[in-house]
Amino acid sequence: MHRRCFISQMLYWMAGWMLSAQLAYSTPLTLATPYHPNLNLAHYWVSEKYDGIRAYWNGQQFLSRQGLPIEAPAWFTAGWPAYALDGELWAGRGQFAKVQSTVAQGSKDETGWQQLRYMVFDLPQHSGGFTQRYQALQQLVQGIAQPWVQAAPQWQVPDHATLMQQLRQFSQQGAEGLMLRHQHAPYRVGRSDDLIKLKLFDDAEAVVIGHLPGKGKYTGMTGALLVQTPEGLRFRIGSGLKDADRANPPPIGSTITYRYNGTHPSGVPRFARFWRVREEATSPTK
8 A cells, every 4th residue: 555655656746747847848939828809900910720749940950849859851851941940740630640640750750741741830030020020931931942841821800700700610621720920029938919829619738647546337447637737737637538548548747638618716627628648759769
């Protein structure tokens, strides 16, 4: 009994340490905040929210949002400038699993990389506002002249009703949502209204710090995951887990994405449900 408690405490501590390490070594990116109707939409550019993997080109290699290297085949980045690019590795709507599998295998999966596109949406080292950066980005992508490197299309909308109509249209077509970028904002690291995300549902990430035993038909399996958010909030997620997930749950220390519908006054997500495991990008052992 004491041994079991000791092991549980060790796993719990290791999960917290891994979360701290992720935060400490993350890539310096601009991050999105949720949409709110009080925004002055005349100041924003709108684009599709791609369901892929965020990839920061530092002039020499790709880095994930957590600061881990993404090993792409040499031909994929051949001739690219020694200039930072912020974008998404994307295989099309509804193809996140394909992107995740390809990136996890690194440069070994030639066939997978041939199906990916790098959708570039920002230039972190450019000193201008987003409108200026977008113009420079388009010229830069044209200069790269590779069909798998594309500037993410940007447009503007006149009002909230039009924006919501577009959100519904894009979502029905399989898109994850929309992103809004303030036309005058510089590239700032962290979260602010410079970058806004808009989706039909809320989602977020958390680290698994425990497996809670199931009851009834789930006896002997995982009943729920105990998770911790980057802000230190802890709660359990049972909904959304398939039988296969309960039999072989995401390991302690792994990061999952969950969906939810707003939050309670305590900050705990309402109706939190498991969506998927986020596989970290790592360079395969050679």
